[in-house]
Every structure is written in structure tokens, then in C-alpha cells.
Amino acid sequence: MSKKQILLIHTGGTISMAQDQNSGAVSPTGENPMVSQTSAMNDYAKLLVEAPFTLPSPHITPEHMLEIKRLIEKYYLESGIDGVVITHGTDTLEETAYFLDLTVRLSIPIVLTGAMRSSNEIGSDGLYNLISSVRVACCDEAYGKGVLVVLNDEIHTAVNVTKTHASNVSTFQSPQYGPIGIVTKGGVMFHHTPKLDLKYTLTETNKKVAILKSYAGMDSRLFSSLPELDFDGVVVEALGQGNLPPGTVEGIRHLIQNNIPVVLVSRCFNGIAQDIYGYEGGGRNLKELGVIFSNGLNGQKARIKLMIGLAQSTDHTYISNMFK
Numbered sequence: 001m002s003k004k005q006i007l008l009i010h011t012g013g014t015i016s017m018a019q020d021q022n023s024g025a026v027s028p029t030g031e032n033p034m035v036s037q038t039s040a041m042n043d044y045a046k047l048l049v050e051a052p053f054t055l056p057s058p059h060i061t062p063e064h065m066l067e068i069k070r071l072i073e074k075y076y077l078e079s080g081i082d083g084v085v086i087t088h089g090t091d092t093l094e095e096t097a098y099f100l101d102l103t104v105r106l107s108i109p110i111v112l113t114g115a116m117r118s119s120n121e122i123g124s125d126g127l128y129n130l131i132s133s134v135r136v137a138c139c140d141e142a143y144g145k146g147v148l149v150v151l152n153d154e155i156h157t158a159v160n161v162t163k164t165h166a167s168n169v170s171t172f173q174s175p176q177y178g179p180i181g182i183v184t185k186g187g188v189m190f191h192h193t194p195k196l197d198l199k200y201t202l203t204e205t206n207k208k209v210a211i212l213k214s215y216a217g218m219d220s221r222l223f224s225s226l227p228e229l230d231f232d233g234v235v236v237e238a239l240g241q242g243n244l245p246p247g248t249v250e251g252i253r254h255l256i257q258n259n260i261p262v263v264l265v266s267r268c269f270n271g272i273a274q275d276i277y278g279y280e281g282g283g284r285n286l287k288e289l290g291v292i293f294s295n296g297l298n299g300q301k302a303r304i305k306l307m308i309g310l311a312q313s314t315d316h317t318y319i320s321n322m323f324k
């Protein structure tokens with residue numbers, strides 16, 4: 001059987017960095033160490049390699065995400081690729097993964113990976129994760145499963161995965177749901193089929209969406225300042241099941257009156273924000289004001305979705321249907 005053709009896109013991150021033996025600082029090297037390792041994957045696939053930029057992932061913006069999306073679509077049309085693997089810094093990896101999940105209308109496997117230890121550190125996980133990701137991208141069963149994230153022998157969906165630990169190699173987890181498959185020495189195995197979301201058309205990333213985390217005693221000032229700062233929408237990480245301190249209600253009302261959608265997620269790590277409590281600032285009260293409940297997304301994913309949604313329409317019903 002002929003080998004599958006995989007587009008390998010390097011974008012930077014720890015996987016492309018090395019540690020300075022004297023200072024201990026981890027930073028980009030002149031040449032991406034993963035590029036010189038391309039031949040290690042020749043047994044699995046025929047690779048086409050691109051490196052549109054080399055950035056630590058805190059430097060990644062929605063414009064870079066759009067550039068990756070366009071690169072994938074270009075190669076699909078011009079070279080008939082069978083799958084895509086993207087190396088990416090782990091800090092914002094889940095945001096790029098979810099952006100691509102919502103905007104790339106292709107059923108070929110698209111897999112993101114990274115590393116927690118740079119290329120010359122003891123126990124470096126970069127090359128291992130990269131090879132695992134190429135194996136997943138070559139797997140027939142990976143078709144039609146949405147964008148996937150593969151690290152540390154686990155396969156996660158873009159919608160559920162999140163970085164849970166600052167330094168541990170098993171940092172990527174899908175709270176509540178778990179991985180949908182595993183990578184073993186013997187092969188790639190899927191044990192769940194994910195529910196897929198709709199795809200959205202996106203040609204520009206000019207919508208500004210903020211995330212505000214709630215806390216005991218929070219008031220309205222941060223909310224009220226958003227229209228002046230030209231934000232188009234806001235995601236609020238609410239308390240518990242979806243409640244906010246009463247002092248924020250006035251600010252929330254002000255935003256909704258200014259047609260700035262307010263999407264609510266829970267600041268809890270597990271569970272779904274809902275309109276349960278009837279007191280001032282409780283979920284019921286917020287829903288009546290026009291707050292949109294996010295259906296289980298975390299704050300950073302809800303922000304990506306709201307940004308993409310606002311590029312389609314500013315209609316409140318349209319946006320709120322996206323989060324159902």
C-alpha cells in the first residue's frame with residue numbers, strides 16, 4: 001500500500017526549542033530541531049513540511065490561526081493531502097485546535113501536538129509526540145473525527161481538551177469526557193466517536209472578545225469599560241453553576257443594552273453553567289437579562305467560538321443558537 005501524504009506544519013513552541021545548558025533558559029534555536037528529524041517519520045508517511053512562522057504560543061494570535069487554516073486548505077486543493085499534523089506551543093494549543101475545528105471544512109485528520117520538554121532536555125517528549133501524531137493522522141479511523149490533539153499517548157478532541165498542568169507531560173486532559181483514543185506500540189485505537197459541531201466560514205479575524213474571570217465581591221466596572229475599549233463581546237467565567245456577584249449585574253445589563261453579547265462559562269473545571277439560581281446575579285436572573293450560557297466550553301474555547309460567531313452575525317438569537 002502506498003504511503004499517505006501528510007502535511008506537517010511547524011509553528012514553534014517548546015517542541016521547537018532547546019535549553020541553554022548554562023542559564024537553563026528554554027528558547028528558540030536557529031534551526032527547528034523537529035525539521036531535522038523529518039526522516040524519523042519516513043516509515044509512516046510521505047511528509048510535506050511547512051513552517052509559516054516559529055513562535056512561542058503566547059505570541060500566537062487569531063491571525064496566525066487563520067493563516068494555518070488557509071495553508072491546510074491550499075495544500076488540500078493543490079496536493080491532495082491525506083492528513084495534517086501541526087506542531088504548536090502548548091500554552092495556546094487548545095485555542096488553535098478549536099479554531100481549526102470550527103472553521104476547516106475537511107474530514108481528513110488534522111492533529112495538533114507539542115512538547116512539555118524542549119528538544120535537548122532529559123525525557124524530551126517532542127519527537128515522540130510528533131511520531132505519535134503522524135501515526136494518528138495516517139489512521140483511517142481518524143477521518144471525520146474533527147480536529148484532534150495528540151500528546152503523551154492520548155488522543156483528545158479539540159472541543160474538550162485543555163492544558164491542565166504547568167509542566168507535567170500528561171498535561172492535556174479532557175475533563176468530564178476523557179480521551180477518545182490511545183496510541184500504543186501496536187497501533188492507534190479509538191474508543192469513542194465525538195459529536196461534531198457545525199463549521200463556520202471565516203475570512204477575517206477582526207472581532208475583539210475579552211474574557212473576565214469572576215470573584216467574590218466583583219463589581220461592574222470592568223464590564224462597563226468594555227464598550228469604550230471597542231470589545232465586540234465578552235466571555236465571563238462565572239461562579240459555580242453560572243452565578244455572579246450582585247455588583248456585576250448593572251455592568252452586564254449595560255453590555256447587553258449596547259448589543260455586546262455576554263457568554264457565560266463556569267470557572268469550575270468540570271460541569272456546565274446553567275440558569276439554576278433565582279437570586280440577584282444568579283443564573284436565572286442572568287438568563288433573563290439576555291446572558292448566553294455556553295454549554296460546557298471552557299473560557300478560552302467560548303472566546304474562540306464567540307469571535308467566530310460575531311464574524312457571521314451580531315444577531316443575539318444567532319449567537320445564542322451557536323452555544324446550544
Ligand code: ASP
Nearest residue numbers: 013014056057089090091
Ligand atoms: N510556553 C511554551 C509555548 O506555549 C510552552 C510549550 O510549548 O509547551 O510556546
